[in-house]
Amino acid sequence: MADRTRLVGGAFQSLCILACVLIILMLAVILGDIVVHGLGTVTFSFLTKAPETGMTGGGIFPAIFGTFALVVLMTIAVIPLGVATAIYMHEYAPKRSRVVQMVRLAIQNLAGVPAIVFGLFGLGFFIEFIGRGMDRVFYGGELVYGQPAIVWAALTMALLTMPTVVVATEEALRAIPQSYREVAYSLGATRWQMIRCVVLPQAIGGILTGGILAVSRGSGEVAPVMFTGAAYFLPELPARLNSQFMELGYHVYVMTTQSPDVEATKPILYATVLVLLALTFLLNFSAIMIRAQIRKRLRHGR
Amino acid sequence: MADKPNPREAETPAPCEIGTEQLRVRAGKEEILKGITLSARRGEIVSIIGPAGAGKTTFLRCLNRMAELDLDLAVSGRVLLDGRPVGDLNVAALRRQVGMVFSVPTPLPMTVYENLVFGIRLVARGRNGFDEHVENSLRAAYLWDEMKDRLNEPARNLSGGQQQRLCLARSLALEPRVLLLDEPCSGLDPISTAKIEEALQELKERLAVILVTNNVKQAARASDRTAFFLFGELVELGPTHRLFTTPTHPRTADYITGRFG
Numbered sequence A: 001m002a003d004r005t006r007l008v009g010g011a012f013q014s015l016c017i018l019a020c021v022l023i024i025l026m027l028a029v030i031l032g033d034i035v036v037h038g039l040g041t042v043t044f045s046f047l048t049k050a051p052e053t054g055m056t057g058g059g060i061f062p063a064i065f066g067t068f069a070l071v072v073l074m075t076i077a078v079i080p081l082g083v084a085t086a087i088y089m090h091e092y093a094p095k096r097s098r099v100v101q102m103v104r105l106a107i108q109n110l111a112g113v114p115a116i117v118f119g120l121f122g123l124g125f126f127i128e129f130i131g132r133g134m135d136r137v138f139y140g141g142e143l144v145y146g147q148p149a150i151v152w153a154a155l156t157m158a159l160l161t162m163p164t165v166v167v168a169t170e171e172a173l174r175a176i177p178q179s180y181r182e183v184a185y186s187l188g189a190t191r192w193q194m195i196r197c198v199v200l201p202q203a204i205g206g207i208l209t210g211g212i213l214a215v216s217r218g219s220g221e222v223a224p225v226m227f228t229g230a231a232y233f234l235p236e237l238p239a240r241l242n243s244q245f246m247e248l249g250y251h252v253y254v255m256t257t258q259s260p261d262v263e264a265t266k267p268i269l270y271a272t273v274l275v276l277l278a279l280t281f282l283l284n285f286s287a288i289m290i291r292a293q294i295r296k297r298l299r300h301g302r
Numbered sequence B: 001m002a003d004k005p006n007p008r009e010a011e012t013p014a015p016c017e018i019g020t021e022q023l024r025v026r027a028g029k030e031e032i033l034k035g036i037t038l039s040a041r042r043g044e045i046v047s048i049i050g051p052a053g054a055g056k057t058t059f060l061r062c063l064n065r066m067a068e069l070d071l072d073l074a075v076s077g078r079v080l081l082d083g084r085p086v087g088d089l090n091v092a093a094l095r096r097q098v099g100m101v102f103s104v105p106t107p108l109p110m111t112v113y114e115n116l117v118f119g120i121r122l123v124a125r126g127r128n129g130f131d132e133h134v135e136n137s138l139r140a141a142y143l144w145d146e147m148k149d150r151l152n153e154p155a156r157n158l159s160g161g162q163q164q165r166l167c168l169a170r171s172l173a174l175e176p177r178v179l180l181l182d183e184p185c186s187g188l189d190p191i192s193t194a195k196i197e198e199a200l201q202e203l204k205e206r207l208a209v210i211l212v213t214n215n216v217k218q219a220a221r222a223s224d225r226t227a228f229f230l231f232g233e234l235v236e237l238g239p240t241h242r243l244f245t246t247p248t249h250p251r252t253a254d255y256i257t258g259r260f261g
Helices: A002-041 A044-048 A061-092 A098-111 A115-138 A150-174 A177-185 A191-221 A249-256 A262-301 B007-011 B058-061 B089-098 B113-122 B133-139 B161-171 B189-203 B216-222 B240-245 B250-256
Strands: B016-025 B028-041 B045-049 B072-079 B099-103 B176-180 B209-212 B225-230 B234-240
Touching: A002 A262, A002 B234, A044 A262, A061 A098, A061 A150, A061 A191, A061 A262, A098 A150, A098 B007, A150 A191, A150 B089, A177 B250, A191 A249, A191 A262, A191 B113, A249 A262, B016 B058, B016 B099, B016 B113, B016 B209, B028 B045, B028 B058, B028 B072, B028 B209, B028 B225, B028 B234, B045 B216, B058 B072, B058 B176, B058 B209, B089 B099, B089 B113, B099 B161, B113 B133, B113 B161, B113 B240, B133 B161, B133 B189, B161 B189, B176 B189, B189 B216, B209 B216, B216 B240, B216 B250, B225 B240, B225 B250, B234 B240, B234 B250, B240 B250
Parallel strands: B045 B209, B045 B225, B099 B176, B176 B209
Antiparallel strands: B016 B028, B016 B072, B225 B234
């Protein structure tokens, strides 16, 4: 009996280990393949030049810059919106409030909406409705904002990543002991003072974690920017909020499906994917560093 | 002790009296407080004793309107601070005048110094210049000697007894007129308890103190008057010495002698 128990236990443990090894193996294969085929093409000029000769030559700098700008704009939009939503739901709204239940349901559903639907929504709402509306009101019908642009792409992406930020922020707020809030109140703090002096400093780590997750999600998505701002090919960089831009993920998609010469594009494709991965890691890494820095400064102040 | 006379108090000597008239609190159908009339003034410590669920903490939380944070509670009756209904005061201003110490030490996740000036900084213009305040309130809480070299340490590094005295000092830093203590010594060792009780004896000269305690002996030792709460009612109220020697109500007698089941 005891032998059998040991046998089953050992088998189960082996299976668990096997699962872990499998995951690592898969990642290794994917990364290895990309690095082996891509690394040779990633040179300084590849990183700093624009595509040439129908994407069979030149570099991908506009796409790197565009992706970076997109993620920065998205973060600027999503953090305040997501954090404010979470703070309202957790700190202001009465418990068991109908509104909060509805908002929470909406956020859960938002998280389940396919990315391509966000793209179409962005096209319909931001470009056709808001953009065209702005053109009609401010520019006399001239086409300024009523077309695909980096600002609309960033806002679409912000919608896509908002559930992540809201959930992470709420999680952080929930982890703060209720006694901290009561103490702040008992010392004469208003609700806003309580939030600013006690809740936000405590929640900042969780908020930034949400931001990091949003950034890594956003820098890898293609579908939301396809209709809302990403350009097929653009030699110059986006200079204004209503400029179109190149994006790494979209560039990969374009090169895979639209290339005039598949074989000639292949090394560039591998290199672009490698850069996309590296950029995602870099964005992640810098966000983690910023969070660590802020946490350290906070702890220092204690 | 550095008991600096408060200039504001010197101009208009406030009686520092807090009290309730027919205070009722309901939570849904359940009545937590059934018409309590009780007051305390400067110069005395009023202790409230009674078994769990008697409404002691709820009573205390009505005095500085902390009960309002719990939306399920319906409060009626009057709560008066120096004759004025507390509902007429700005709630933040009220809580600065009516300090509160909780049953569990609750230092905020900051340094000792930042804890002490937290309440002051909420209303003061500058960020600095509160050192004298800090020293005075630490002295009043019998904590200055232990803390004078540790002001910039995280408050959670302190021992439980020190944390609770820090919380007391933190309330005192706002120069309140009333001090509410909700079982402040429930988790503390006898020495820390003695220090807090000693501090209270000096503090009562300048403010009114209401002390909720589960420790009957503490009420007997430390308070001037004692109120016995049971099931939301004020069963008996009287001078502590009298209540503990010749209680008029049999329930009181049962409770203070430990026969209460």
